[in-house]
Amino acid sequence: MAALARAELTLLGRSRSTLLSAVLVPLTLPVALRSAVSQMDLDEAGLDVGLVMLPASIGFSLLFGVYSALVGIYAARREELVLKRLRTGEPRDAEILAGAALPVVVTGLVQSLVLVAACTVVLDIPPPGAPHLAVLGLLLGLVLCAALGAVTATVTRTVESAQVTTLPLVLLSMTLSGVTVPLELLPDRLASVCALLPLSPVITLVRGGWTGDLSAYEALGAVATALAWTVLAVFAVRRWFRWEPRR
Template sequence: MTALARAELTLLGRSRATLVTAVAVPLLLPLSVRSAIDGMDLADAGLTVGTVILPAAIGFSLLFAVYAALTSAYVVRREELVLKRLRTGELRDREILVAAALPASAIGLVQCVLMAAGGTVLLDLGAPPAPHLAVVGVLLGLVLCGALAAVTATFTRTAESAQVTSLPLLFVSMLGSGVAIPLELLPDRLAAVCELLPLTPVITLVRGAWTGELPASEALGAVAVALVWTAVAVFAVQRWFRWEPRR
């Protein structure tokens, strides 16, 4: 698995498009939403610019550095028969998928740590009152985004179409999971629906780590929603993941 992960990291570095998606896009998007956040009425919701931008930045890292990049990687390796050849070796199916996901997950984790450290300093947030929530949220996000990437790759035909098939989850997560618009600013009924989206628990936990105002019951509920989505995604991968090229 270590050798496979190292090879995947080398291939990731050779793909300029994937590298830009994984590294540059998550770092630039938080800057693009700053002006929109400045116009929001955050005080009534008990939020600040920092407690909105920092979770958004971590969400962007998970979506682009892990989910989008890994979806393309799975599709390319499948179409090039790499995954099929690996199944003839000693590694089991889940070990192949996990090893292939390690480089993108590592990049996402490093970005999340850098975002947290930079946001704490640049946004005057200070140390989070509940850092364990941020740790749990990021780890759940890494696993969930990796599993969802494998699910998306299942019905994606080519590397080019991966940029299209990954868009629905990207847009839904950015608009409805509290990444670009905090759920506290949405109508109650709409917010209740958005709480069930895949990435919402991650953003809720990360934001709660810095606000310190997330009750234990809501934190456990968020963890439960993330675990349910992860279990569904893992089941879908085990049941329908394609190892042969889609032709």
């Protein structure tokens, strides 16, 4: 798996389009979002610009740096028959998928840490009240987005079509998972439904890690939701992932 990860890291460095979406997009979107967040009425929810921007930055990194990038990578390796050839060797299926995902996941982790440091300095955010929740949310988000990337790759015919097949989850997560608009600003009934979306528990844990006002019941609910989506995604990959190109 380490050898697969090193090879994938080399290929990642040679793909300008993947680097653009995985590295530059998550770094630039928070800058564009700041003006819109500053116009929101955040006082009633007990939030400020920094407590919205920091989880949003991590959400962008997970969506574009991990999820969208992995869909294109899996589709490309399948169309090039790389996955099919690897299955004839010693690596097991899980090792092949994990080896291909490892460089992007590590990149997403480093990128998230850089964004957290930048937001803390620029927006003068205080230290997290419950750092263990923020760390747990980030780790769950990395694993979940990697699994969802493999699921989406099953319905992605080509590398080019990955830009289309990733749009539903990206748009849904950006608008209704608390990435750009906190769930606290939505009507209670709508917020309860949106809390069940895949990326919602990740954002909830990260934001709750900084505010420190997330109760044990809410934290356990968010963890259970994230784990449920992860288990469902892993089951879908084991059941429907395609290892050969569609002809």
